[in-house]
Structures are given as structure tokens and as C-alpha cells.
Amino acid sequence: MGAMFSLEHAQALDAADPLRHFRQRFMCDEPELIYLDGNSLGRLPLASIKLARDLVEQQWGARLIRSWNEGWFDLPIRIGGKLATLLGAHADEVAIADSTSVNLFKLAVAALRRQRGRTRILTDDLNFPSDLYVLQGAIEMLGGEHRLEIAPSADGVHGPVEALQARLDDDVALIVLSHTVFKSGYVYDMAALTAAAHAAGALVLWDLSHSVGSVPVALNASGADLAIGCTYKYVNGGPGAPAFLFVRRDLQAALHNPISGWMGQHDPFAFGLEYVAEPGMRHFLTGTPPVLSLALIEPGVDLLAEAGMAALRAKSVQQTEYFVALWEALLAPVGYTLKSPRQAAQRGSHISLGHVEGWRINQALIHDLKVLPDFRAPDNIRLGMAPLYTSFVDLYQAAIRLRRAVDEGIYARYSRQRTAVT
Amino acid sequence: MGAMFSLEHAQALDAADPLRHFRQRFMCDEPELIYLDGNSLGRLPLASIKLARDLVEQQWGARLIRSWNEGWFDLPIRIGGKLATLLGAHADEVAIADSTSVNLFKLAVAALRRQRGRTRILTDDLNFPSDLYVLQGAIEMLGGEHRLEIAPSADGVHGPVEALQARLDDDVALIVLSHTVFKSGYVYDMAALTAAAHAAGALVLWDLSHSVGSVPVALNASGADLAIGCTYKYVNGGPGAPAFLFVRRDLQAALHNPISGWMGQHDPFAFGLEYVAEPGMRHFLTGTPPVLSLALIEPGVDLLAEAGMAALRAKSVQQTEYFVALWEALLAPVGYTLKSPRQAAQRGSHISLGHVEGWRINQALIHDLKVLPDFRAPDNIRLGMAPLYTSFVDLYQAAIRLRRAVDEGIYARYSRQRTAVT
Structure with a gap:
């Protein structure tokens, strides 16, 4: 595969990303985890940890009813x-x-x-x-x-x-x-x-x-x-x-x-x-x-x-475009279909891939491959690009692991039975 | 006034209260504050401090979307x-x-x-x-x-x-x-x-x-x-x-x-x-x-x-009865009226007192006298007895301070203008 589909290329994209520092404003304490479900539940801002403690311990615990007027x-x-x-x-x-x-x-x-x-x-x-x-x-x-x-x-x-x-x-x-x-x-x-x-x-x-x-x-x-x-x-x-x-x-x-x-x-x-x-x-x-x-x-x-919607959109488009390119090169050959618009102007900040083994691949991603996407019936694997904290390396690694889930037959370990919340 | 209306008597009632230890399970970090608004916003259980940190930092921050299934x-x-x-x-x-x-x-x-x-x-x-x-x-x-x-x-x-x-x-x-x-x-x-x-x-x-x-x-x-x-x-x-x-x-x-x-x-x-x-x-x-x-x-x-509703009700009745007695002895003489049922069987766990200067007395209680009741228009001062953490000394002191608000004319410092949340 060409230079575009390399870890080094992804790292270079991250280095050039003007929003890259925002990732440090979120809790990311599981370095090997690739979290692509910010379109379902966004990550925890570090500022929210401090605010939550203040809300509970000071505003509720100490100020009590007075906080309604405060x-x-x-x-x-x-x-x-x-x-x-x-x-x-x-x-x-x-x-x-x-x-x-x-x-x-x-x-x-x-x-x-x-x-x-x-x-x-x-x-x-x-x-x-x-x-x-x-x-x-x-x-x-x-x-x-x-x-x-x-x-x-x-x-x-x-x-x-x-x-x-x-x-x-x-x-x-x-x-x-x-x-x-x-x-x-x-x-x-x-x-x-x-x-x-x-x-x-x-x-x-x-x-x-x-x-x-x-x-x-x-x-x-x-x-x-x-x-x-x-x-x-x-x-x-x-x-x-x-x-x-x-x-x-x-x-x-x-x-x-x-x-x-x-x-x-x-x-x-x-x-x-x-x-x-x-x-x-x-x-x-x-x-x-x-x-x-x-x-x-x-x-x-x-x-x-603080980041600004224009900058967020620019990065989001760049990331979904990048992932579509990764899909075309690495994932389409092993049965993944693109279930999102090809035109960036018609596309939000997530990419859906279809696969006949979508549910089981999704389980393999979560349990074996340390990727958290989500699954939407009947066969959609959704991958969310949250421009405040998703990196290009995340996307590159996710594509590699999606490929491995099929190449190495990892998905076959899982049942077709679904859990309560997908 | 008789022995029933003394600090010592209130302390004796607390000492005999089988639920007295529950107060330590709540955050109470302002010892001089008498909080009688648990009927509007209950106090913070200490267990909730730990749980809140776990919810935010572990369940949201670390486990992310997986917590929905956990x-x-x-x-x-x-x-x-x-x-x-x-x-x-x-x-x-x-x-x-x-x-x-x-x-x-x-x-x-x-x-x-x-x-x-x-x-x-x-x-x-x-x-x-x-x-x-x-x-x-x-x-x-x-x-x-x-x-x-x-x-x-x-x-x-x-x-x-x-x-x-x-x-x-x-x-x-x-x-x-x-x-x-x-x-x-x-x-x-x-x-x-x-x-x-x-x-x-x-x-x-x-x-x-x-x-x-x-x-x-x-x-x-x-x-x-x-x-x-x-x-x-x-x-x-x-x-x-x-x-x-x-x-x-x-x-x-x-x-x-x-x-x-x-x-x-x-x-x-x-x-x-x-x-x-x-x-x-x-x-x-x-x-x-x-x-x-x-x-x-x-x-x-x-x-x-853990406390049990029967024990909670028994204490609540004892506390509202006690406060009605305090009202009769100390507060009725200075213009407070009882706006709650006299029959304990017809009464919940708060006592409403009326007073023509109710709103201003309420302000004096909050700002000068370290009592937090609440106010319900047109003239109700509500005093909530939360049997998990309200003490008899709280009630005794509240009655003394309600009396002082009138005797010493403290309420007269305040405007009749109401705040957003009463």
C-alpha cells in the first residue's frame, strides 16, 4: 500500500492538525483504546471532573437550597x-x-x-x-x-x-x-x-x-x-x-x-x-x-x-475523507461497504460501514481489538469522528483493525445474539 | 419557660433518638447552620460523593459508551x-x-x-x-x-x-x-x-x-x-x-x-x-x-x-409534635400562627407558620440567624423535619431564632422584594 496508508502519514496529519491540543482537555486514560463512538456518547472533558465535584460537594452539599438563587x-x-x-x-x-x-x-x-x-x-x-x-x-x-x-x-x-x-x-x-x-x-x-x-x-x-x-x-x-x-x-x-x-x-x-x-x-x-x-x-x-x-x-x-465550528468542520471533513480513502484501499476488498455519502458536503461527522458480519465484527472490535464504534441494525458499523479529540492515528489504526477482524476471522468467535444497548 | 423548652431537653431528645447516627451519613459542614429545608432539597448523602466521582470519572470518563450495558x-x-x-x-x-x-x-x-x-x-x-x-x-x-x-x-x-x-x-x-x-x-x-x-x-x-x-x-x-x-x-x-x-x-x-x-x-x-x-x-x-x-x-x-419507614415516621411525628409545642410556648405569643394540622395523623413532616412579616422574617433567618427554612407565598414559613438528619436541637434553636427575628426586629432590615426562587 502507498505512503498515504501508513502510520507515519497519519502521524503527520496529526502533527499538522490545528485542533490537536484539544484532545488533552479530555479524559483519555486507556491509551490503546480507539474511541469512535463520540457520536453516541462524547468523552469526558477534564473541566467537567472539577465542575462535577463542585456541583455535588459545594453547590449541593454545602450551599444546599441556596444554590437555586446562586x-x-x-x-x-x-x-x-x-x-x-x-x-x-x-x-x-x-x-x-x-x-x-x-x-x-x-x-x-x-x-x-x-x-x-x-x-x-x-x-x-x-x-x-x-x-x-x-x-x-x-x-x-x-x-x-x-x-x-x-x-x-x-x-x-x-x-x-x-x-x-x-x-x-x-x-x-x-x-x-x-x-x-x-x-x-x-x-x-x-x-x-x-x-x-x-x-x-x-x-x-x-x-x-x-x-x-x-x-x-x-x-x-x-x-x-x-x-x-x-x-x-x-x-x-x-x-x-x-x-x-x-x-x-x-x-x-x-x-x-x-x-x-x-x-x-x-x-x-x-x-x-x-x-x-x-x-x-x-x-x-x-x-x-x-x-x-x-x-x-x-x-x-x-x-x-473555543475551537470554533469552522475549524471543527474542516477537521471533520478531512477526517471523514481520510477514512473513506482508507476504506477504499483497505476495507472494501474484504467486504465492507460504504453506507455514508461520498460527497463530504452531504456528510456529517461519522462514517457507516456495512458488512454481512457487521454485528460480530463489532463485537470483535470491542472485545479483542480495542476499538469502540457502535452498531446500528441491521448491519451498520458506525465510526464517529469527534474533531475535538479523534486523531488521524485513531482512524488509521481503526482501519487496520477492521481489516484484521475479517482477515484473521476474529469476528467468528462471537454469537449473533445482541446485547441490550448497541 | 419550663424544662421542656430548654437546650438540655432538646439534647436529651437527641440522645434518645434511635436514628441519630444517620446524620453522620450526610454532609453537614456548616455546624452553625440549621437546615430545615430538606422538604425542598434534601442534604447530600456522603455515599453520593463517592458515587458521583465514580459515575463521572470511571463510568463516563473511563468506561464511556460501555457503561450503558454495565x-x-x-x-x-x-x-x-x-x-x-x-x-x-x-x-x-x-x-x-x-x-x-x-x-x-x-x-x-x-x-x-x-x-x-x-x-x-x-x-x-x-x-x-x-x-x-x-x-x-x-x-x-x-x-x-x-x-x-x-x-x-x-x-x-x-x-x-x-x-x-x-x-x-x-x-x-x-x-x-x-x-x-x-x-x-x-x-x-x-x-x-x-x-x-x-x-x-x-x-x-x-x-x-x-x-x-x-x-x-x-x-x-x-x-x-x-x-x-x-x-x-x-x-x-x-x-x-x-x-x-x-x-x-x-x-x-x-x-x-x-x-x-x-x-x-x-x-x-x-x-x-x-x-x-x-x-x-x-x-x-x-x-x-x-x-x-x-x-x-x-x-x-x-x-x-436502612432506617425503615416506621422508625422515620415515628421520629417525624415526635419532631413535628415537639415543634408545635415550641410554637405554642415561644412563637404564638409574637404573632406566628400555626398553618399545619394540629393532629399528627393528618400531618406530614413539615410545619408551616404564618406571620404578617413572613417574607422578611424568612430573609432574616437565612442571612442573620443561620436558619434555612423556605417561604411559600403569601406568608408561609415552612420548616421541614427530615428525620434522617434533623435533630431536636436544630428545632429548639430554630424556635429560639424565629422568636429573636421578631423580638429584636431583625426582619425589619429586609425589603419586601422577593428573589427568583423562594
Whole structure:
């Protein structure tokens, strides 16, 4: 193989990487481990270790209830405002609350009620299944008058853009899509689809879970209406950290949070018996947030802001391009297929490879070969490039080990039986 | 004043307290502080310090995504099962998820859909306002066909039991009440009201936030249908820790979670596009839980189980009785009124005192007198007795300082302007 596919070449790429120093800001205490699952659970920022101790031992343990007035109450809006800068949104358009699924429920129900008279919801079969489940539940709860239409991707990789646009008419209430889709990593053109939807009078709700922190998102410049997303992937906010929601300024007063709780109440400590929505993003909050998990989002957001989305995207593109080249040279010959877009402009920050023995190869990677990818049924091995800490040597070694898993038949040691969380 | 109202007497009560050693299991590093707000945010168990470090540094930082299969995925059901033992419920009837408000929304909507044809929801004006907000939002979202009836308490202290029972008929779908009410601490007779509701074909949904961990709850023995509650008060689960929900076994298949997400999906890692509810409590889960805040509930639950609810209740009753006696002797003469039931059997584990200068006295307590109660508009000073760590000396000193706040005019230094979180 040529010089491009050598350890030395990978090391040279790392040496030239302007973001290489960010890796030292994360806990990486298992040097032989190649972690390519930052698109599922981001690594632990070192700053979060210190913050977690402070949160538990000082803010909770020592300051007790006083901490609510010493910063906790403002966390959802304050951290949301910081995150907005990574999303091309105004600070007063983003808040942190609940889970991605609960936020989707809130905004989808609010949008459907706003769009009364329109009965169709468009999505695609590349969307994260949980988003479809939430929409199915919302439709049932609203009386079954809406219909969810799932446009199929022609190749399982690229979004069915034309099919979605062809379905747009004045009966479409809402389009709900993953901006970067979870299997293939395909990225929708947010501005183009939003414009098409608006021309038909439809609203668009974007799930940014696989975009935020790795793919540039320009919510305001795209004219976006609504968005949700998680903070535990490329944002490195910690396991199950609360999610975010974005509502464009002029929609904030027009939409009503169906799960109206005290955190969205105007003057909640008056303890009035009637719900009166606080203007702005606060009214999309509901109950008391899980403070420890919430506050720990901030170090991850700060690291992304420090690196800058342009630099992060540049490295991400360079890394996915590099890995596609490695795939072509080393992995395609032993049965791996590329299940992500070839065009970098259409691709987020992970690469999916297919293989008929995908599940067993994945087990071999985890248990024998010290590579942590993840697996998405039926046969996708997902490899996430987190530009803050993934190195080119990581990617080179991962390709070598993926090759060995097949060449040396290591996968054959494993059962086809799956574990609870893949 | 007599011997009963002396420091020595309080010390003797502490010396005889069989639970006194539990205080050492909590962080208490400000010896002069009298913390009587465990009914709002419980203290930090020392075991949680160690667990928090392990969760962040080992489980997240070192084990990364692997931790999902090493315990995280099962946390909502496993900790819920432990909590069930404190609630007189079967382990498979309780799960941890979301916030109290979101859980109320889920179960109230599910119950209203189950009770189709019945249009009225009963509650009282002692209920936590956020619960009313959630019900108001749910009614609006379901098309405005239901009516929320708020039965007024005659004295602002005791629950309007007879008024609620008188309103029961075959149009009542659901009763939603706080088992222990947040201001006065009044405790409803769960079995009696449940029986009356069932006789009329209504379901009852109890908010146990101010009961769990301090007031014995016998969900199964009371024939209870549904319950929700928080874990950050007497359970000492940490700020905003996720809430719980209880669904009686035979109702689990009959009720449908309106916010259907991947955590409630049967075989979620098959990534099917249709929601198929997992049987049992799991289907009442929705999205990815905030793992750090969730896992930290467990040490608090373990401490309560170790102490035992009978012993906790015995101490709680002794402490509220003692404080009522202190009030009568020391505080009533300077304008404090008792806004909690006189009968211990009708009272939870906090005492509310009213005073025309309640807000300013509360400020004086916090800033000058090193007492942390909380304040509930318009004039309630709430004093929580957390039997795991509140001492009789705490209560004696608090009474002395409440008296001083008035006698010495200390409250007059403060403005009537309220802060964000009271």
C-alpha cells in the first residue's frame, strides 16, 4: 500500500492538525483504546471532573437550597444561550430541558395545533426511530386526525429530498427530519428544504442531535422554525444530559407548550393556581431540571466554542475523507461497504460501514481489538469522528483493525445474539 | 419557660433518638447552620460523593459508551424497584423518569383517555400549583372537553375531603391530589379517598412528592391507581433528580404513555419504525435519562430503606409534635400562627407558620440567624423535619431564632422584594 496508508502519514496529519491540543482537555486514560463512538456518547472533558465535584460537594452539599438563587434557576436559559452560538441562533431562541423525545413532543404538538386544518406530517425512513415513535404517540393523543408519511430513501444513505418536496402541499402541517441522519450521516440542506416547506405553508422541525458540535448549523440564516437535539454526543455533555430546543423568535408567542409546568410559569413563586406562560423560551420549560446533568453540559459547549465550528468542520471533513480513502484501499476488498455519502458536503461527522458480519465484527472490535464504534441494525458499523479529540492515528489504526477482524476471522468467535444497548 | 423548652431537653431528645447516627451519613459542614429545608432539597448523602466521582470519572470518563450495558440502561427500572419498597408497591410498579410534571402529564393524559366519556377532573386548592398547570395544559391539548374543578380548602390547612367526595359522580374521570400538601403539610387518607373514587368509577392520581421518604405510603394496601413524585426532597436524590411514577399492575397494559419514545419501545435496538410498547413500567419511560442525576438517587433510597419507614415516621411525628409545642410556648405569643394540622395523623413532616412579616422574617433567618427554612407565598414559613438528619436541637434553636427575628426586629432590615426562587 502507498505512503498515504501508513502510520507515519497519519502521524503527520496529526502533527499538522490545528485542533490537536484539544484532545488533552479530555479524559483519555486507556491509551490503546480507539474511541469512535463520540457520536453516541462524547468523552469526558477534564473541566467537567472539577465542575462535577463542585456541583455535588459545594453547590449541593454545602450551599444546599441556596444554590437555586446562586445559578441553578438560570441554567436552562443561560446554557441554552451559549449553545445557540453553535447553532447560528439568537441566544434567546434556545433553552435546555428534558430529553430530546420530550422536547420533540412539545414542539411537534405545539406546531400541529398552530397548523390546525392541515393533517399531514412528513418525515423519512432515515429519521431516528424514537422521533417517529414520539410523532405516532402525539398523533394518537391528538385524536388520530393527522397522518405520518414516511418518505423512503432510495438507497438507505441519502435523504429523499425530491420525494419530500413532491409531497408538499397545503395539507402538510409539519416536516420532521434529522438534520444529520443517524445511520448514514447524510446531512440535509436545511435552507433549501425550509424554503420549500415555507412555500407550501408547512413548518419544519429539525432534530440536530447528530449535527450539533460537528456540522455547522445556521438556524437563523436558514429561516428555520423549530429544532431539538441532544447534548451528549459531540457536545460532550455527559450521559443522557438534558436536551435543547430552539423556537424562532417570532414563533415563540404563537406556540404553546402542551406540558405546561412551573418552570415555564410567569412569576412561579407567586404560586397562582392558573398557568400564565412566561414570554420567550422559558415557557417551553416544564418541571425542575436535573441540575447535575444539566450544569455539566457547559464545559462541553465551552470547548466547542473555543475551537470554533469552522475549524471543527474542516477537521471533520478531512477526517471523514481520510477514512473513506482508507476504506477504499483497505476495507472494501474484504467486504465492507460504504453506507455514508461520498460527497463530504452531504456528510456529517461519522462514517457507516456495512458488512454481512457487521454485528460480530463489532463485537470483535470491542472485545479483542480495542476499538469502540457502535452498531446500528441491521448491519451498520458506525465510526464517529469527534474533531475535538479523534486523531488521524485513531482512524488509521481503526482501519487496520477492521481489516484484521475479517482477515484473521476474529469476528467468528462471537454469537449473533445482541446485547441490550448497541 | 419550663424544662421542656430548654437546650438540655432538646439534647436529651437527641440522645434518645434511635436514628441519630444517620446524620453522620450526610454532609453537614456548616455546624452553625440549621437546615430545615430538606422538604425542598434534601442534604447530600456522603455515599453520593463517592458515587458521583465514580459515575463521572470511571463510568463516563473511563468506561464511556460501555457503561450503558454495565448498568445504565437498567437504572430507571432498578432504582424504581427499590423505591417501590418505600411506597408499599410492587417493585414492578415503579419507574424513574423525567420530571414530576412530565410524569403527571403522561399519567393524567393516559388516565383521561382511559376514562373516555367522563369529563371532570377533581383537585383542591392545596395542590402544588405546577400540578394544576400541567392539568390545564393537558385539558387544552385534548380539545378542551374536560373541566378541572378545584375544591377549596375551608381553612387553607386541611384538605376538603367532604367537598371532594360530594362532587364524585359518574362524570368524574380523575382525582389528582398531593398526598401531603406542600404548604400546610396536611396528609390525605389515601385508602378512604381511593375507595370513594372507585365507587364512582373514578381513578386517583397521587402526587407523593412531600410524602416519599417521610410519610408512610401504602399504595397497594390503599388500592391506589397512579402516583408520581420527586426524589430530591426527603429522598435526598440531589437537585432536580428525576422523578418517579407508579402504575398499578393491572392498569399498566390499559394505559398508554402519550410521550412514546425509545426507552419504552420493545426491542429498541431493532430500530423498527413503528412504536411497539414494551409491557410493564418500561413503556412509561420516554427518552434517554440524565444518567448522573438518575444514578445519584440510589444512595438516598438506600438510607431510607436502612432506617425503615416506621422508625422515620415515628421520629417525624415526635419532631413535628415537639415543634408545635415550641410554637405554642415561644412563637404564638409574637404573632406566628400555626398553618399545619394540629393532629399528627393528618400531618406530614413539615410545619408551616404564618406571620404578617413572613417574607422578611424568612430573609432574616437565612442571612442573620443561620436558619434555612423556605417561604411559600403569601406568608408561609415552612420548616421541614427530615428525620434522617434533623435533630431536636436544630428545632429548639430554630424556635429560639424565629422568636429573636421578631423580638429584636431583625426582619425589619429586609425589603419586601422577593428573589427568583423562594
